[in-house]
Amino acid sequence: MQKLQQISKRILYLPPFQETDRPILAAIVGEEKTLLIDAGNSSRHAKLFLDQLEKRKIKGDWLVLTHWHWDHIFGTSEFPVPIISHSKTRDKIKELQKLSWEDRDIDLRVDEGTEIPFCADAMKKELGNQRNILLSDPDIAFETRMEINLGELNCVIEHVGGDHSDDSSIIYIREEKCLFIGDCLYANLYSEKWNYTIENMLQLISQIEKYDAEVFILSHHEAPLTKAEFRSFIQLLKKTAFLTKKYEGDEEAIFGEMSADLHRGLNELEIETIGYFINGFS
Numbered sequence: 503m504q505k506l507q508q509i510s511k512r513i514l515y516l517p518p519f520q521e522t523d524r525p526i527l528a529a530i531v532g533e534e535k536t537l538l539i540d541a542g543n544s545s546r547h548a549k550l551f552l553d554q555l556e557k558r559k560i561k562g563d564w565l566v567l568t569h570w571h572w573d574h575i576f577g578t579s580e581f582p583v584p585i586i587s588h589s590k591t592r593d594k595i596k597e598l599q600k601l602s603w604e605d606r607d608i609d610l611r612v613d614e615g616t617e618i619p620f621c622a623d624a625m626k627k628e629l630g631n632q633r634n635i636l637l638s639d640p641d642i643a644f645e646t647r648m649e650i651n652l653g654e655l656n657c658v659i660e661h662v663g664g665d666h667s668d669d670s671s672i673i674y675i676r677e678e679k680c681l682f683i684g685d686c687l688y689a690n691l692y693s694e695k696w697n698y699t700i701e702n703m704l705q706l707i708s709q710i711e712k713y714d715a716e717v718f719i720l721s722h723h724e725a726p727l728t729k730a731e732f733r734s735f736i737q738l739l740k741k742t743a744f745l746t747k748k749y750e751g752d753e754e755a756i757f758g759e760m761s762a763d764l765h766r767g768l769n770e771l772e773i774e775t776i777g778y779f780i781n782g783f784s
Contacts, residue, residue: 506554509717509726512655513680514560516551518722522628523573523621525721527551528682529560530675532652538562539673539682540721541577541585544628548577564650566659567640568684568721569667570594572621576629579636586648587640588661590669595637603633618691658713664706665690665698665782674713681715685722687739689778697782698775700743707736742775751783 504524508514515528524547528539542548555561567587568574575595578585587595601607608625611617629635642648647660658674663686670686686706689696718732727735741760749755756776761768768776 504550506551506558509680509719510678513675513678514555514558515719515726516554517724520722521624523624523722524628525573525685526719526723528719529555529562530652530655530657530673530678531560532655534653535563535650536560537650537652537657537673538565538581538583540568540574540684541565541581543573543576543624545577545580545632547628548580551577552580563652566671566673567591568672568682569670569686570598571667571685572598572625574685574721575637576635578638581638584641585638586642586644586650586659588669588671589643589645590661591671592640592643594669595639599637603629603635615694616692620691660709662686662706662709663702665702672710672713674715679714679716680726681710681713681718683710683718683720685720686710687720687735688722690782693781695781696778698739698743698778699782700747700779703739703743703779707739711736738772738775742772742779746776746779746783751780753780756780 504516504519506514506516512531513528515526518524518526524543525540527542530537542551562581562583565581565583565585567585570591605626608617608622612619612622647658650657656676658676659671661671664670666685666688670684672684672686673682689698716729718727745756745759757768760772
């Protein structure tokens with residue numbers, strides 16, 4: 503079972519579970535209020551999180567959604583607190599409220615290309631026979647940026663978009679120098695070939711780099727990244743974007759220069775990243 507982890511006195515998180523695509527869920531605990539981040543991919547996931555918070559006598563006051571993907575919103579009905587999201591996230595949730603989540607309907611959407619096979623499989627594993635998905639409407643929708651004071655703890659919520667989902671938002675806890683990235687630095691999965699695009703990625707990175715953070719949380723990474731680890735990841739994304747543009751998506755040329763610069767063969771993450779940028783190059 504996933505167990506609540508503590509980054510600091512004020513920040514706790516439930517680690518991800520890859521088999522059923524559960525993302526990180528988190529609680530930011532101020533002196534007066536608590537902000538919860540993401541609702542989980544099922545009622546079971548949400549209840550697990552809330553039960554573990556209750557054992558620590560932590561009760562949420564607001565819930566913020568990083569984006570609309572199923573694994574971040576299917577547990578919303580379990581949270582008896584106001585929900586905050588970007589306006590695009592709210593609009594997408596309203597669309598999803600009309601859908602059926604029975605196997606045949608999920609499979610049909612996979613055939614149509616509007617659902618991802620990986621997500622379909624994860625949904626079936628996570629949900630079992632409990633398919634009565636109740637998606638709550640966000641109570642507060644913002645457009646660009648908003649701030650919440652939790653009591654000696656200030657959180658900035660900013661819309662950043664990106665290839666993964668154009669409604670993506672990040673959450674920065676100023677006093678803790680902690681930045682919740684969500685899924686925004688992951689590839690676009692709702693396409694024939696999973697991809698990054700150069701323009702979107704560079705714009706996204708410029709928005710993220712504005713924040714003075716020491717700890718970085720990506721929703722499907724097992725543990726938070728240090729500043730050095732995150733900088734290394736960002737440099738890989740920047741370098742690959744540059745080489746993809748320089749060589750106009752020529753895989754052999756990109757592999758050759760990056761390998762020569764590193765004085766070694768490329769690792770799995772580097773190969774995957776190059777593949778995503780090539781897939782998105784046009």
